[in-house]
Amino acid sequence: MPELPEVETIKNELSKTILNARIKKADVFCNRFRMPIPNDLPERIENTSIKNIRRIAKYIIMDLDNNLSLIWHLGMSGRIKICPIVQKPEKHDHVVITTDKGIVIFNDARRFGLLIYSPTSELKNTEILQKIGFDPFDEKLNAASFQQKIKNKSCAIKIALLDQSIINGIGNIYASEALYGARISPLRKASSLTLSECQKLIESVRDVLQKAINAGGSTLKDYRRPDGSSGDFQNKHCVYNKTGKPCPDCCCNLAQTGGIKKIVLGGRSTFYCQTHQK
């Protein structure tokens, strides 16, 4: 579900409410996720304080004062809710962490998410975090370094954008939106992008992600901010889920072109404007 802007939004709101909170109790009601929640997770985190909350790719990291870090991923349908006081459990509330600053609830219908812990010093070496590529806002990501990473990729550029080992944090929505912003067709072979197209694409990725973060993320189905409210960026999508509609810069005859086109690439819905994206 959530892509980088949604995870960033959740991270910011968690920081506002439970930074430096003391964990009093952790209850795991279901541990069957992409990887099982370790059985000893409650005893490892109870009576610790949350010293830092940050984001790596689509993962939320909570550094505790006992040199352990929680690694949290929301998969497709995961939500983190923050409640000031205990409330009636909802369906798919799988983990409840009670702190002195509020109650944090991990709710995930499809259970594609993940909650594990690792020693803070070894975080970067964990299996899931070590294969992660550039953060989109990392200054080391530029046209040359990006082109270097995709120069041998024969797959479509849309597929390459979803590959977290190249640039992390981009999911299916923002891949379509970023390609539209750069006026590049999702079908182009990744290796065929020129240096200036790589430059445009990186700028577009940053632009789309930043605007989405500013809007509190995109809410389609499951995503909610921790206080239960919706994000706002779904109202600003240019192509995603806009099959048959004109794109924002539309200058074409809709009767002829059919407007924004939906195709399937790598099994995922992909949206683009055939007129503006080459």
Next chain:
DNA sequence: AGTGAGGCCTGAAAGC
């Protein structure tokens, strides 16, 4: 080594 298909899960929406 790189790629595409399939699988993990559940729920909502569409189709009949």
Next chain:
DNA sequence: TGCTTTCAGGCCTCAC
């Protein structure tokens, strides 16, 4: 109305 099918924002594994 109610049943069945399809699709979904992610990511891993397996067969080729």
